Amino acid sequence: MRALLVLVACCAAWAQPGWRSALRGLPANPGRNTSVQDIDDFTRNVRLAAPYFAGLHPGDYEANREIMRQMLTYVTAVDAMRMSDPRMRSALSRAYLAIAALNFGQPGWAPPPPGADANQPPPASSQPTPPPFALTAPAIEGITAEDKETADDLTGRYANTARQAARAWKSADELRIRLEGQGMTLNDSTADSLNKIQLYFELATEDLRARDWPNAKTNIDRAGYETEKVFRTVGR
Secondary structure (H helix, E strand, C coil), X not given: CHHHHHHHHHHHHHCCCCHHHHHHCCCCCCCCCCCHHHHHHHHHHHHHHHHHHHCCCHHHHHHHHHHHHHHHHHXXXXXXXXXXXXXXXXXXXXXXXXXXXXXXCCCXXXXXXXXXXXXXXXXXXXXXXXCCCCCCCCCCCCCCHHHHHHHHHHHHHHHHHHHHXXXXXXXXXXXXXXXXXXXXXXXXXXXXXHHHHHHHHHHHHHHHHCCCHHHHHHHHHHHHHHHHHHHHHHCC
């Protein structure tokens, strides 16, 4: 019986889905030959990873945080190529939506319910939705005198950027609802920016908790850049 249990455990370990190795093996500098199928395969792996992002064990959390960084590095690198192929733009939108749906680091996150279709994004709401990111930076305890000025500057920068992003989110959400009433949707560029804003604030939150000041600043600045892109579409 014991041997059987060991065998089952070993099989379970080997039967781990391939999403983890696939996401860990993402190239930081993907080539211009990256295809729509490559992005769709990436999106499928992100959706397969969703249940595993619920773990709160410190080791799992840190591992997931690193995978999140690799995912974001990959899609932003492909996005930076500014491919004009509408199929690629749609594939990238699906990829950003899948990453944003992880709600990494946000309280109340839960994996998709059993039986949910992992290949379909959640249905859009016809009601206004609050911004999916915190409007204030996380509390950082035990800051040394040496780091206090940096921490204060970054938490203030986070709050100011988040307030602007919340305004942009509200305006874009109102536009989305009006468009849906006419059978239309937000353009891909604006939808991508909204997804990126959520991702960058989630990463900035974790950077601040980890006292990774350079990355925190980078991700706050990225959120601000995407916010300005949204304002150019929806107005201030």
